[in-house]
Amino acid sequence: MPETAFEPWNDPNEKPLIQFRNVTKRFGDFTAIDDLSIDIFEKEFFALLGPSGCGKTTMMRMLAGFETPTSGTIMLDGQDISPIPPNKRSVNMMFQSYALFPHLTVYDNIAFGLKRDKLPKDQIDARVKEMLRLVQIEKFGQRKPEQISGGQRQRVALARSLAKAPKLLLLDEPLSALDKKLRQDTQFELMDIQEKTGTTFVVVTHDQEEAMTVASRVAVMDHGKLKQVDTPDRIYEAPNSTYVADFIGDVNIIEGHATAQGNTVSIVWAEGQPPIIGTPTTPIEGKVSFAIRPEKIAISADQPTDRANVVQGKVLDIAYLGNLSTYHVQLPNGVIIKAQTANSRRRARRPFTWEDQVWLSWTDTAGIVLDN
């Protein structure tokens, strides 16, 4: 029997662990969360992604119990959690600053929540040791937080928030204090721990790469509203708005006027340029935005004949990223299009340089046609 993919959001029989129902949160005149509804399922690794001030942290703090919604309800396991104070919720949080207790040892930090539950001593000890093992800091149990490094503190914070085996773990920018290399390693570890413990994770981040790597689903937020909630690949490949397309990764956005031609549309967008042929997901006409990722555009010295869209321009700029190069190509009408290629050859042997005349081409299904 083939293993079914983990997609509880597509299963109508699945009951969500968390439900936001028309939740609004205002601070004075400022609306942080605007009539927002969403379902999050058990064992999900759910990422809330957006620029600062978009309301993602407020959503997390409402789940933890530090804020209460102005209107609407939040359900956890079918129960309205608004009247439950933070200390009575089966929800734990890993804070951005880690918020370790500076006067307690690593061991006592992790044991803190278990002691509040008045568990027997040997049970607490066993659980703390299990947590220390899980995050690989067994050696540092007797150290104080100031006696360990930043990466180790991050692990202590994670172990402490997981120790009580919460139904839901909230992570507020969990990796933002780590350097890039350590962050990437830790991302995979985080996914591993999430899988091992089977806990539902909700992570808040402004780092789109982090959200794409760790999450089963990503919610892109802006001004207290959800712009799109989908799997990382769908968010990237099929954004539903120019905002999402622009927020996640690099993108060329061209505005134009579409007319239907069977399954495809022809988008007239500039004098003297051939219309762009695209394939919309739903029939669409009129003013549209055409979004295409740079890596979906091929760059060549000779005019390609087998592709639906071909334009000519000259290389204006080259951004060399090591593994990739991004070419900024200026078309005769002044528009700049970014095209990206993998550097499979050494840099000295790269085929194009500044001021070269090149051909850009892409297929009719490479881009996304978005309603304006």
Place this chain on the structure above:
Amino acid sequence: MRRLTWFNATSLTLGFAFLYIPMIIVIIYSFNESKLVTVWGGFSTKWYGELFQNEAFLDAAWVTFKVALASSLIATVLGTMGAYVLVRGGRFYGRTLFSGMIYAPLVMPEVITGLSLLLLFISIGLDRGMFTIVLAHATFSMCYVSVVVSSRLVSFDRSVEEAALDLGCTPFEAFRLVTLPIIAPAVISGWLLALTLSLDDLVIASFVAGPSATTLPIKVFSSIRLGVSPEINALSTILIMIVTIGTIAASLTTKRAVMRRQREERMAEQTG
């Protein structure tokens, strides 16, 4: 080590001379044989002996100590509570007014504080004595405690308290198990400050003290009006010694704590 320039050496000497010569004179004259305060009559410790025979002074010292201990403890509890509410209580109505009002006694002339407390005690018919001094001292020193404690509260990461709540603490447990241990150094220095203020207060105490209780500063001041006795010099020397020992002990403790912390941080860097 860099050598001091002439200018720096001079200012250092002048500054310290300005600060310490009066005290040194008091110490020297406390060992004066002569009864005349300004005439040197040879070395003697007899005034110390007489001081310890003088029951009025000893009683006053004992009262002062009890008052200082009681009032500083009350001031510490109230001041810490006040600081906590003002810093952590969120934006309740009138908060700015309250936080301004808690600092007002800092700049209020002591005469006014003393007088108003006196009027209060008379109007509610409270007999003046040790109890009223304790109340008065607690009142004026709690704002010092609350200033010290609130500056510590402002600088520490609020999410540490939220983490305690998140891990199952009631708000009171979070305060007792997390906030209090973290702000403990500030609470202790606030307490020491209140203790010192109470020990050397003269003005407020002389308003609210009654015939049944006299504090040491009042006693010293009133006996000086009858002429400076060498006993006072001996008493002052003892007080200077107590303060010196206390200050040195406190700074040594702090220094050792700092050194331990630096050692630990080095250790963390090596293993990190």
